[in-house]
Amino acid sequence: MYHPHHLLGEQSISIGENDIFEPGLQLTAWEKDSHKILITIGNNCLFRRNAHITAVESISIGDNLLTGTNVFITDNSHGTTDINQLMNSPHDRAVISQGAVTIGNNVWLGNNVCIMPGITIGNGAIIGANSVVTHDVPPLSVAAGCPARIIKQYSDHK
Numbered sequence: 001m002y003h004p005h006h007l008l009g010e011q012s013i014s015i016g017e018n019d020i021f022e023p024g025l026q027l028t029a030w031e032k033d034s035h036k037i038l039i040t041i042g043n044n045c046l047f048r049r050n051a052h053i054t055a056v057e058s059i060s061i062g063d064n065l066l067t068g069t070n071v072f073i074t075d076n077s078h079g080t081t082d083i084n085q086l087m088n089s090p091h092d093r094a095v096i097s098q099g100a101v102t103i104g105n106n107v108w109l110g111n112n113v114c115i116m117p118g119i120t121i122g123n124g125a126i127i128g129a130n131s132v133v134t135h136d137v138p139p140l141s142v143a144a145g146c147p148a149r150i151i152k153q154y155s156d157h158k
Helices: none
Strands: 006-008 013-015 026-029 039-041 052-055 059-061 072-074 076-078 095-097 101-103 141-145 148-153
Touching: 059 072, 072 101
Parallel strands: 006 026, 013 039, 026 052, 039 059, 052 072, 059 101
Antiparallel strands: 076 095, 141 148
């Protein structure tokens, strides 16, 4: 395992067993309470180069996640789109949560995928390369595009 390129809020991050993080990782927990876990990563996950995961409220990732390179997972933004906020530099805007992110087990995120705040991705889902996920993705689904839309979905497999 490589050391992260950028790590903030280490005490608010829980990492499972047998996880691999390739170089260039940015892992940021913008902690308000140092005893609260903001980022939870399951077991047997592989994050390819240049993954960026940033949480203010909660990001929960299940077991066996596979990512491509340059994946971005966030539950937050720099301020709002209020006119008063837009007049300020993004650097001066408060980092605020836009909703928790939950990613199930056995999920595959292609290269350059962005998972936006407030999203749930179900077990066994696949997100195609270069997709921006702005709506929930059901289990056993394939989603792709910008914004991502469901292009294939299976009913529960027995």
